[in-house]
Amino acid sequence: MASYFEEHNCEPGRGGALLELARTLLSGQQLDLGLVDFSDWDERLPPPAARHAVLSLPTVRVTPAQAAKGLKCPVCLLEFEQDEGARKMPCEHLFHSGCILPWLGKTNxxxxxxxxLPTDNQEYEEYKKDKVRRQQREHRLECLHGAMYT
Ligand SMILES: [Zn+2]
Ligand SMILES: [Zn+2]
Incomplete structure (x- = not known):
């Protein structure tokens, strides 16, 4: 009998949907994000990254070791050339400027x-703070619950 995992090993990798979106964007197809009426940020693409945050992303040189390993830009899947300039995100991921800049102009x-990355969108920044508060509240309730029933 085949195991559950053998039958369900088609799960897409983490971030796959976002990358798909990034490539759609680069191929010049229009995304009609404006047509979708999202009432909650949980359901919609976060707003563009703040301009200052994008401008402050460092440009690094691809090292010979990285080029030898075949390091690729995750958006266009082209391998970086040695000494090529790449934009480094705070998470240490490297992208071509031409790949990551249009993307960050859409979402952060x-x-x-x-x-x-931080955004210029007040509403979204409030939502992020609120989300942290909500999580803390839930955590406190769990602790309270634990204290009452042990
Ligand atoms: Zn690229
Ligand atoms: Zn990253």
Missing amino acids: SCPLCRHE
Whole structure:
């Protein structure tokens, strides 16, 4: 009998959907994000990264060791050349400027690992703070519950 995992090993990798979106963006296809009426940030793409955050991303040189390992830009899947300039995200992921800049103009997170850059969007920044508060509240309730029933 085949195990559950053998039958369900088609799960897409983490961040796959975002990368897919990034490539759609680069291929010049229009994404009609404006048409979708999301009422909650949990359901929609976060806003663009703040301009200052994007401008302050360092440009690094691809080292011979990285080039030898065949390090690729996760968006376009082309291997970096030795000494080529690449933009480094705070999560240490490297991208071509031409790949990551248009992406960050749409949404604030790394297409590979979803690390978020700050945004200029007040509403979204409030939502992020609120989310932390909500999590803390839930955590306190759990502790309270644990204290009452042990
Ligand atoms: Zn690229
Ligand atoms: Zn990343």
